[in-house]
Amino acid sequence: MMNVCIHSGVCGFITTVQAETDSDYQTKLQVESQCPNVKKIIEALGTLNVMNELFRKGQSEILSLSAQHLPHVTCPVPIGMLKALEASAGMALPKDVSISFTK
Structure with a gap:
């Protein structure tokens, strides 16, 4: 099982994802989020x-x-869900990703 915590940024919402993939590459995600979308x-x-x-x-x-439910295309939650799925299936190492702003 792979666990991911996504801090979405300025909205302040936190989403947690648990991904478990079986031998047939079928994955069940358990997701908890404060975001209504x-x-x-x-x-x-x-x-x-x-x-x-x-x-x-x-x-x-x-x-x-x-695309149907999120008002902001830059929301990091979908990518976080896909990264959890990818690591759970053994197709990527569980490595943190980040986006940093500089002026």
Whole structure:
């Protein structure tokens, strides 16, 4: 099981993701979020096929639902969910990512 905590930035919402992938590359995400828009995505998500989510451009259920429900395209939650799924499937090492602003 892979655990990810996403601090979304100026909105102040925190989202936690638990991803567990089986031998057939089917992943179940357990997501908790304070964001009402992310909650809409969570309600619509079922079991995800890792290969479809990561390698079929334009066919990611996470990204499709995010486009429908998130008012800000720069929200980091969908990418955090995909990173959790990717690491859970053993297709990436669990390494932190970051975006830093400088002036």
